[in-house]
Every structure is written in C-alpha cells, then in structure tokens.
Amino acid sequence: MTTSYMIWLIIGCALVTWLPRVIPFIFVRSIQLPAVMLKWLSYIPICILSALVIENLLDTESQSFVTLDWPIFLTFIPTVIIALLTKSLSITVITGVMIMALVRFFV
Amino acid sequence: MTTSIHSQDSFWQGVKDCIPTLLGYISIGLAFGVVGSASGLSIFEIALLTILVYAGSAQFIFCALLLTNGPATAIIVTIFVVNLRHLLMSLTIAPHFTQYSLLRNIGFGTLLTDETFGVAVTKHMQTGKLSGKWMDGLNITAYSFWILSCVIGAFLGKWVATPEKWGLDFALTAMFIALLILQLSSVNKSKIMHYLSLIGYMALIMYGLSYIVPSHVAVLLATVIVATIGVVTDK
Numbered sequence: 398m399t400t401s402y403m404i405w406l407i408i409g410c411a412l413v414t415w416l417p418r419v420i421p422f423i424f425v426r427s428i429q430l431p432a433v434m435l436k437w438l439s440y441i442p443i444c445i446l447s448a449l450v451i452e453n454l455l456d457t458e459s460q461s462f463v464t465l466d467w468p469i470f471l472t473f474i475p476t477v478i479i480a481l482l483t484k485s486l487s488i489t490v491i492t493g494v495m496i497m498a499l500v501r502f503f504v
Numbered sequence: 505m506t507t508s509i510h511s512q513d514s515f516w517q518g519v520k521d522c523i524p525t526l527l528g529y530i531s532i533g534l535a536f537g538v539v540g541s542a543s544g545l546s547i548f549e550i551a552l553l554t555i556l557v558y559a560g561s562a563q564f565i566f567c568a569l570l571l572t573n574g575p576a577t578a579i580i581v582t583i584f585v586v587n588l589r590h591l592l593m594s595l596t597i598a599p600h601f602t603q604y605s606l607l608r609n610i611g612f613g614t615l616l617t618d619e620t621f622g623v624a625v626t627k628h629m630q631t632g633k634l635s636g637k638w639m640d641g642l643n644i645t646a647y648s649f650w651i652l653s654c655v656i657g658a659f660l661g662k663w664v665a666t667p668e669k670w671g672l673d674f675a676l677t678a679m680f681i682a683l684l685i686l687q688l689s690s691v692n693k694s695k696i697m698h699y700l701s702l703i704g705y706m707a708l709i710m711y712g713l714s715y716i717v718p719s720h721v722a723v724l725l726a727t728v729i730v731a732t733i734g735v736v737t738d739k
Contacts, residue, residue: 399549406576407549410566411556413584417591419613425598426609433735440702440734441596442625443691444727445589446684447703449618451710452719453677463714469677476678480685486524486623489685493678494527497671 468504472497512631518641521627522649525619528679529646530653531672532560537657543567547658554654558647559617560676561720562586563654586720592727593621600634608636615643617650619676622683629690698737706730 430438454473456466476493483489511517533554540550545567553563562583569579594613601609620642628634691699709729713722 399546402576403549404552406579407553407556409576409580410553410562410583413580414557414559414562414587414590415614417584417588418594418616419610421591421594421598422601422609422613423606425595426602426606430599435599436738437731437735438592438596438599440731441592441727442622443684443687443699443702444706444730444734445592445618445723446622446680446687447706448710448723448726448730449680450677450684451707452723453680455711455714455719457714457719463711469674472671472674473677473681476674476681477685480682481689484686484689486679486682486686489682490524490527490675490678493681494531494671494675497674497678499671501671 468497468500471504472500513633513635513638515637515641518638518643519645520641521623521638522620522642522645524682525623525646525679526649527672528619528675529649531675533650533653534657534660535673536560536563537654538660539564539567540654541658541661543571545570545658547655550658551651551655554651557583558615558650559587559590560650565720585724589618589720589724589727590616590621592724593618597621597624597634600628601636601639604636612636612639612643615647617646619679620646622680626683626686626690629687698734698739701737702730702734705733 450473454465454470456464472493475496476489479492480489536554537550540553540563541547545553553566557563557566565582565586566579569582574582594616597616598609598613601612604612620639623642624634624639627638688696688699706726709726710722713725716722717725
C-alpha cells in the first residue's frame with residue numbers, strides 16, 4: 398500500500414525538520430558564541446512564546462483583513478488571569494480548555 | 505537540601521515536569537491521527553511521519569499539502585520553513601549542554617519541540633541550570649505520548665468527534681500562555697517594562713506580517729525582528 402514515493406517524502410521531511418534541531422547542538426560545542434549573540438538568544442524564549450500565542454489569536458482567513466479570532470480571544474483573557482494567579486501550567490491548560498469548550502458552546 | 509537539588513535534576517523530575525504539557529500532546533496528537541487518516545494516510549504512514557518528523561504543525565501541513573497534490577519539493581521546503589523556528593530554540597538551549605557528549609547532544613536536539621523548549625527555558629529561569637537526565641525525562645515522555653496519541657488518533661479515524669468542540673485545540677495556546685507568564689514572572693522587576701514593550705512590538709509585527717506571509721513564517725520573522733529590537737533597546 399505504502400509507496401516508496403511516500404516513504405522518501407516522509408524521510409525528506411524528517412531530514413529538514415531534524416537538521417535545524419540538531420545543528421546548534423553540534424556546533425555550539427566547538428565555538429564560543431559572542432556576547433551579543435547570547436544576549437540576542439536570551440530574548441528568544443519570550444519572543445517565540447508570545448509569537449505563538451499571538452499567531453493563535455489572529456484570524457487571517459475568514460475575512461479580507463486580519464482580525465482577532467473572537468472565541469479564542471474571549472478565552473485568552475481569563476486564561477491569562479488564571480496563569481497570573483496560579484503560575485501553574487497544569488491548572489492553566491485544564492481551565493483554559495474548559496473555558497474554550499464553554500465559549501464554543503455559547504458563541 | 506542536597507536531595508531536593510538532586511531530585512530537581514533527575515530523569516523522573518523531567519517526566520513530572522512534562523505532565524502539564526501532556527494534555528496538549530494528547531489532544532493535538534489524536535486530532536492529527538484523525539486528520540491523517542482522513543487525508544488518506546495509512547496507520548503505518550501516520551506512525552512513520554510521527555516518529556520521524558515529530559512536529560505537530562509540520563505534520564498537519566504535510567497532510568494539507570498532500571491533499572492539494574503539492575509536488576514533493578514544495579512539501580519539503582514548506583516543512584523546512586515551518587520548523588525553522590526550532591533552529592532558534594535549539595540555539596537557545598544548546599549552550600547549556602556543552603558538557604555532555606556529542607551523541608547525547610544530538611539526542612537533546614532531535615527531541616526538541618515547542619513544548620519541551622518552553623518547559624526547559626522556564627526550568628532554567630527558575631533553577632538557573634538544566635541537567636541532561638532531566639532533559640531526557642522530559643523529552644522521552646513527550647515523544648512517547650505524541651507517538652501514542654497520533655497512532656491512537658489514526659485508529660479512531662472517523663469515529664472521534666471534532667476535538668475543537670471540546671476546546672482541546674486550545675490546550676496548546678493555554679500552555680504557551682502559561683509558559684509566557686512564567687517567563688515574565690521570573691524576569692527581573694527592572695526589566696519587566698522592557699519585556700512588555702517587546703510583546704507590544706510582537707503584536708504589531710505579527711499583525712502586519714500576517715497580511716504578507718503565512719502565519720508560521722510570521723512567527724519566525726517576528727521572533728528574529730523582535731529579539732533584535734530587544735538587543736538594540738536593552739539598557
């Protein structure tokens with residue numbers, strides 16, 4: 398059933414996802430990164446995490462201009478408050494999912 | 505005290521620290537399995553894709569492009585761009601593991617995902633270090649649950665109701681929100697305004713870029729731009 402084309406396609410995709418993941422781990426061992434680079438990298442966590450959150454808040458498809466995805470945004474606000482209050486990953490994820498289900502049910 | 509420091513570094517602590525992310529892996533994994541079988545992939549192909557590619561967004565896009573009969577080169581290039589953000593994550597994490605062997609480093613890199621990256625940088629902010637055993641515990645737990653969920657999803661196929669209805673698609677977003685808040689709350693008080701202004705820039709730039717490029721490209725470009733703004737505006 399599975400064609401060799403499909404196998405090679407999957408292997409190709411695996412290779413291009415694997416290389417960006419491992420190359421820094423291989424090369425950072427032998428070179429000392431310059432201070433400005435390390436400073437730049439210290440901003441990456443907050444930047445990537447906020448970019449991933451904002452990506453989910455934007456609705457780029459249903460209208461001709463980019464808007465907020467309202468059901469997601471309605472869930473986002475209480476989820477942020479819960480995260481601020483509890484500082485807990487599990488509680489935030491579980492209540493976030495429950496609020497999303499409620500919002501989908503009513504909106 | 506010694507035992508608590510030791511246990512913070514252990515494999516089992518890594519497994520424990522992975523638990524809050526599992527709802528995200530399980531729900532998205534099940535959804536992927538369902539989507540994969542609906543896209544005409546066999547269970548074997550879904551398992552192979554999950555084991556070898558191990559990246560939610562890339563796997564979904566693989567199915568979408570397969571359905572539109574995209575050429576192999578287009579699929580591979582798109583997947584490459586979608587996952588290029590892992591290069592930045594890997595660069596951020598890798599300097600903490602230079603004392604480990606090359607083979608172990610390749611292992612850490614191979615199993616790096618958005619979620620394990622988020623958990624690891626938060627751990628580093630809270631404890632000031634990262635241990636290899638802890639990282640293995642985190643990575644192996646996440647990887648096993650991802651494979652299991654995708655394959656179960658593939659079996660469930662058309663019988664499972666839409667995961668969106670149950671709000672499960674929000675699990676990942678909620679996790680990124682919590683990780684972001686945890687990052688911000690461990691930032692030095694004097695720097696908090698700087699970080700908040702960067703998030704403001706991020707919102708503007710993400711919005712602008714969303715008109716020009718697909719959202720996964722926007723995430724990558726906006727991260728590079730805003731991290732640079734961060735360095736330039738740093739006092």
